[in-house]
Amino acid sequence: MASAHRSFLVLTALLTALASSAATAEDRTFHVGLDGTFAPHAMPTMSGGVEGFNVDLANEIGKRLGAKMEITATQFSGLIPGLQAGTFDFLAAPTTITPERAENLLFTEGYLDTDFQLVVKADGPQIDDLSELKGKTIAVNKGSAYDSWARGLEEKIGWKVESYGTNSDAIQAVLTGRAAANVAGNTVSAWAVKKNPALKLSYLHKTGLVWGMPFRKDSVDLRNEVERAIECMKIDGTMKAMSEKWFGVTPEEGSTAITPIKGYGQPGFPGYVEDDHTPACK
Known part of the structure; x- marks a missing residue:
């Protein structure tokens, strides 16, 4: 009888611990x-x-x-x-x-x-080199990193940069023919193209x-x-x-x-720790 009681108490304690662990x-x-x-x-x-x-x-x-x-x-x-x-x-x-x-x-x-990518009209030519945009207008979101980048290349490439209040407005400039291309972040550009079949992705500028x-x-x-x-x-x-x-x-x-990266953090930056852990993927 005492043994059964002790077993009951042990079982109760285990169930309580499991319940507590699950709740946690x-x-x-x-x-x-x-x-x-x-x-x-x-x-x-x-x-x-x-x-x-x-x-x-x-x-x-x-x-x-x-x-x-x-x-x-x-x-x-x-x-x-x-x-x-x-x-x-x-x-x-x-x-x-x-x-x-x-x-x-x-x-x-x-x-x-996080790279820069051009968006052009779907029926327009593919841009393989930025020099192909000489004499053309590039639409950008005013004040963005893409605005600064495009203006920094204005003299070298010979394109004209037009800034708009939103990237949606810059995209509209491409659709209406007021600009040959829009430049924005690669994921934002991909989203714009995904939503509008009249557009396509073009030249990708790798930032690293x-x-x-x-x-x-x-x-x-x-x-x-x-x-x-x-x-x-x-x-x-x-x-x-x-x-x-x-x-x-x-x-x-x-x-x-x-592509998983060895260690913890991003190599080359403070906080990176190099080790050989292997992810325990389920």
């Missing part, structure tokens, strides 16, 4: 920030939420970590201060890894290349830059955990499928979207 896993929540106006990475839905590549990316990471993702959409300018203040555990907004940022933040390895997920400097373990999830998404084809879904583009062989 279910209660694990990360507060994630992103810019909800940067299509196709994050954009408003009709129901008042947000959707896009980076929303899917954050939710898939949460699924793989067994955690709930509390996603908050706000202006990009407030994201890094919010992260540093502890409002967010990490950011899911596309954030270019730069030496300056990496001095103050901890980044995962890159998950997408990538987007990574930023964390506070003291979040090493969480950064590493999220990075392992990202690596598995590259390995098992999830990142490829998401690129095709949101950008209409299959990542090229060797591109950041499908």
